Amino acid sequence: MNKRMQLYNRLHKLNTAQIITLGFAGVIILGGLLLWLPFCTAPGYHTSFTDAMFTATTSVCVTGLVTVVTATQWTLIGKIIILVLIQIGGVGLISLGSIIFISLRKKISLRNRRIIQESYNMDRMSGMVNLVRKVLLCVLGAEGIGAVCYSFRFIPQFGPVKGIGYSVFTAVSAFCNAGIDLIGEDSLAPYVADPVVNFTTIGLVIMSGLGFVVWWDIWDKIKQVVRGKLPLNRAFKTLRLHSKMVLVMTVSLIVGGTVLIFLFEHGNIYSIGAYSTGTKWMASLFQSVTTRTAGFFTVGQDRFSNATYLLCLVLMLIGGSPMGTAGGIKTTTVAVLLLGLKSNLQGKKDVEVHHRRIRDSYIRSAIVVTGMAFGVLIVMSILLCAVMPKTAVQDVVYEITSAVATVGLTRGLTPQLNAIGKWIVILTMYLGRIGPLTLGTAVTVRAQKMPSDSHLAAEDIMIG
Template identity: 65%
Template sequence: MFIQNLQYKLHKLNTAQIITLSFAGVIFVGGLILWLPFCTAAGQTTSFSDAMFTATTCVCVTGLVTVTTATHWSLIGKLVILLLIQIGGIGLIALASVIFISLNKKISLKNRRMIQESYNLEQMSGLVTVVRKVVLCVFAAEGIGAVGYAFCFVPEFGLVKGLGQAVFTAVSAFCNAGIDLLGENSLADYVTNPLVNVTTMGLIIASGLGFNVWWDLGERIKLVFQKKLSPGRLFRTLRLQSKLVLTTTGILLLGGTICILLFEYKNPDTLGSLSFGQKLMAAAFQSVTTRTAGFFTVAQGALTSGSVMICLFLMLVGGSPMGTAGGVKTTTLAVLVLSIIANLRGKKDVEVYGRKIRSSYIRSAQVVVGMAVSVLLISVLGIFAIMPDAPFVDVLYELTSAIGTVGLSRGLTAVLNTPAKWIVIFTMYLGRIGPLTLGAAVVSRAQKRTKDVHLAEENIMIG
């Protein structure tokens, strides 16, 4: 009877609720496994909070760690971490679909609708193909990245360990996890290494654009090679989603690189001692990694106040929809900025690239940003309630990194007490499932009961 009631309740859950509970379930199981003694290296002990913190940062592909991954975990523990990162990167819905496809099981109508909603697809046809393309793109990109890293890590660490480092780093980079097996300094020892920098930035940018943008670009490039489309018309023929993602991403990456280069140019603790080319590369890496990756080549605690402000903004925005990145997303920022511009110009509609943006998208963008900022504010206040002497900038940087699933820290993660760790855990979790998904999961029942009632209008003062 109990099992039947449970199955009935699970069947009534909507997509947002299923995603929310699924992530929580995988995190809990992963944390329990990492808590087992055989996952910890000899001479080390793992507390329950550290195990759950690590499982959360892996599944939520964040990168904040309370223990050093390279030395604290055993080989089994590292493999579990790698698996959790891959699950978090591919997504639970896609992973479950792949399992069904591999076992030749029929995907039900409810599961097809779940895939459609989780990937924000316009139609339900061809969903199996979409899932296959997602998985193939992930493994292909990670394979290319692993080859790139291998040219650097194999000569340094030897064949077996070097390949292990290459594969782990490639998976972590493409999934935007920011977790590595190189020690406490992340990629700081490779700040002047073009191969490591370019490979990492390429994986982060590729995954941060979103799979649908790559497919759209691929189709247009194919037409160009077939001489059915002129190169000059390539961008104009892209979907609006792709145009907004590429434009916003380009502006953020270029603007972030220039600002960080200017603010850190003479800072001896970050870029000051590097050549101009190396400074430019390090500034570009910092701008890219704040888009929810978590790797670093310069000390985050040594950044100037100007760079910290730029990084906070980039971390909160994050990457783009239908990718592995977190944050409120580039399209959300674009829609809000365009909405503000339209209102300042006195226009009724929000228009861009010859298209009108639906009012529902504008409301969704407002909800996403509003909930993200609210969660961030509550989390910051929670940390200060537990650790009142913690530096304000470090706390804000830590929690913005958590809500954006970035993984960068100014050193606060290592000194968090147990209650503070749980606050960061919940912040990472909420940042990964998305403020809009959480909101939909919470208010779905209330929405069903809402009657179509129009109340009388009354004027209020704004501003």
């Protein structure tokens, strides 16, 4: 009894970062054990424990890298388990737990409300229950619309039952930025010239990548415009600073990525050079969007030129925006770093944008997140090169960048990984999903704090 009380007290003292870290690990382990069971593997196939854990990790971490072909490796039960794991990873463990409590009409404690607040990085604790309801409504609504759009293509091709199943699975995977599909080994490559599949996927990825806070802010301004309370030409100016930064960064990355990929690849017959001009632009747009953590592809990643390869590395690492389903270091993080660089070059004391000042704490957080992401990228790339010495370094870097940013794109290396290499990628996906900052907070031992009114003596050093 005393041991149970001690365990309970230890669990109760866990902070939000530790709860998220352990929670995701628990779901991954449970999912891996379930997928390892014989009834989850299709007849004629064998699933190793490593492949089961890899699949569970890539599903919960909504990455999309797979060591086995999802369409043929798993039974219907296995595919349903993968779909559930994707949904858990996309919506978030904390949100799903809160949704269960709400549905059971259980009261959410003050501590649990604080956990929800910190997991979504919200400024206020008020309205947390309503926040969770809105998240669930947005997720199910977007996935439902996506499934309907996909059904116009998949039902005629695969029949009613399989077509609906493929539509639902692909919609959930696209909105959650998982990039796992049931089509086959070539992802969405058979639909490179299909506008229905392309634009449905692009729409789901962009919407989920914006983040729910931006959704609600935009929707609020739309309602004000429709009701005549807000002029249309002032709608953008009245958005929250967060929304403005997310929208500007998202549009810039998508448009810039699309144009550059088209310029780099329009004459490359191995990638998009053989397609019509319209298909070239659509494939370029799809590649620009999917590198923002989606994981689907309509053109094989090993077919692109070196210029596009480097561009995709940058886009993957940046990823989507906070409080969404995307990975990466996030658009706002990059925006804050660029604004900080600009302010320092101009000799300004404060980092300013849209007539607002960015708090110093956000700048420090952006530096920590970026630094830890690059740290994980470098260390894991070195380890993977060490255990797979014959593999081209560019393929290793692409693989690890894709894993740490939870993108799911590969240049063909994932199915060729050896056992140790798979576990390195598993750990990388896990670190990428829970976030470098969350992990750092969870494992850092509390140090003695100095009094707030005391400062150490300053001393100059040389920089650059």
